[in-house]
Amino acid sequence: MGEALLDPSFGAPLLKHLMRVPKAELSPEAAAEGIRLVGTRPLSPAVGHWAAMADAFRESQFAGFNTAVAGYQTYLESLRLGKALNKTAREQLYNSFAPFSKTAALYIVAFLFSCGFWFNFAEWSRKTSLHLVQLAFVVHTLGLIARMWLEGRPPVTNLYSSAIFIGWGAVGLGLILESFWKNAIGLAVATVIGFSTQVVAHNLALGGDTMVMLQAVLDTNFWLATHVVIVTLGYAATYVAGFLAILYVVLGFFTKVMTADMGKSLSRMVYGILCFATLFSFVGTVLGGIWADQSWGRFWGWDPKENGALIIVLWNALILHARWGGIVRERGIMNLAIFGNIVTSWSWFGTNLLGVGLHSYGFMSGAFTALMVFVGSQCVLIALGLIPQAKWRSFSAASGAAKTPASASA
Known part of the structure; x- marks a missing residue:
């Protein structure tokens, strides 16, 4: 699974861009609270998962990338987006069938x-x-x-x-x-x-x-x-x-x-x-x-x-x-x-x-x-x-x- 996810052809433009960004800009240290805030609202937890995926992708860490993906999936499930995710799966089925x-x-x-x-x-x-x-x-x-x-x-x-x-x-x-x-x-x-x-x-x-x-x-x-x-x-x-x-x-x-x-x-x-x-x-x-x-x-x-x-x-x-x-x-x-x-x-x-x-x-x-x-x-x-x-x-x-x-x- 890791090799498939890290195939360069899989990389979306966003991930390709993130690969060129210094790690410090993606994953700030814990003390850098100011970087984590936009105004007075904390960044979405999804940003952390995406940053972890980008770090693992750039460093070719299969296990780390899969762990980040699993964490992101768990986060999505906690939002109770099952209906929306199921609809996405149906759309994928529709596109693959090409009626x-x-x-x-x-x-x-x-x-x-x-x-x-x-x-x-x-x-x-x-x-x-x-x-x-x-x-x-x-x-x-x-x-x-x-x-x-x-x-x-x-x-x-x-x-x-x-x-x-x-x-x-x-x-x-x-x-x-x-x-x-x-x-x-x-x-x-x-x-x-x-x-x-x-x-x-x-x-x-x-x-x-x-x-x-x-x-x-x-x-x-x-x-x-x-x-x-x-x-x-x-x-x-x-x-x-x-x-x-x-x-x-x-x-x-x-x-x-x-x-x-x-x-x-x-x-x-x-x-x-x-x-x-x-x-x-x-x-x-x-x-x-x-x-x-x-x-x-x-x-x-x-x-x-x-x-x-x-x-x-x-x-x-x-x-x-x-x-x-x-x-x-x-x-x-x-x-x-x-x-x-x-x-x-x-x-x-x-x-x-x-x-x-x-x-x-x-x-x-x-x-x-x-x-x-x-x-x-x-x-x-x-x-x-x-x-x-x-x-x-x-x-x-x-x-x-x-x-x-x-x-x-x-």
Whole structure:
């Protein structure tokens, strides 16, 4: 045990610093009472244990170091910190299990099986994908619950947790779609968004701890559980609609898998999800205004983050009204839904990059390039969606006129 504890790689920056401090400064003589006092309050007994550990560490005294550690543990137990120490052990277990890394792997495998269903129409492939997504969703849910318990907060408290929650919401919506249509489309979208958000979360986690102390303005579980959760579900739903539209363009343009029935099914899915997204985005934005009124004394101040949330509501409403008014049809609603991915990403990340406004707790830097790459990819997909469907592989003359949906309209 001693060798493990005294391994140089184990030494934290604090211990490395203490090794360079003269012993007299760490462990004053008994007569030096003035050194032991800060004002009129004695130093915590923990300081003595840490000083003893530092002395033993510097002098490579295995037994002395272990004795100091044992003494420190006894001191902690005397403070009756058992509950807190047990929670620390649970957090260590959570980190070692890494639930979201495991779900990312499951989403990749499930996506491959869902693709297999489209190309060979083997029901076992779809069911395998379904069971894998269900398993991943359970693990994803347990990971969220574990974070909520460890933090004592609702599921979304920062950008990292928002990525995890958006993925969870998208997977849940994908499973709901699959329960109605049973054509692996919901599974494919669920796995793509689920995996993508895990990648985003992983990169956000590289910046440090993902369970940081909340700033004062966010220190309210009620609004975190209402406004933040509802708005984030609106984000997730808008992404689901956008990725359904991407699937429509990719399968239609590059493969011969897309049929008239599949196109109609995708159109109905996008419409239903957009209705859900509009409702949740609107309600969440209104709740955010009420929270802002309580925090800053005004319901609306045209803050960049507020504007981003409003733009999502307006864009989703625009798509729905364009469909109701007959301005766009199947292909047109798909292109508009893809652009919704850009709108949502701007509200989610872009407004934080501006570095202005009252939502300073969400400011970030370094994501501009990634955001622009994503925006560029969506623009390319929209451009493909604008190409006449006669040139799409699924709807070309070679694929048979019988498969072509009422698609000449945009």
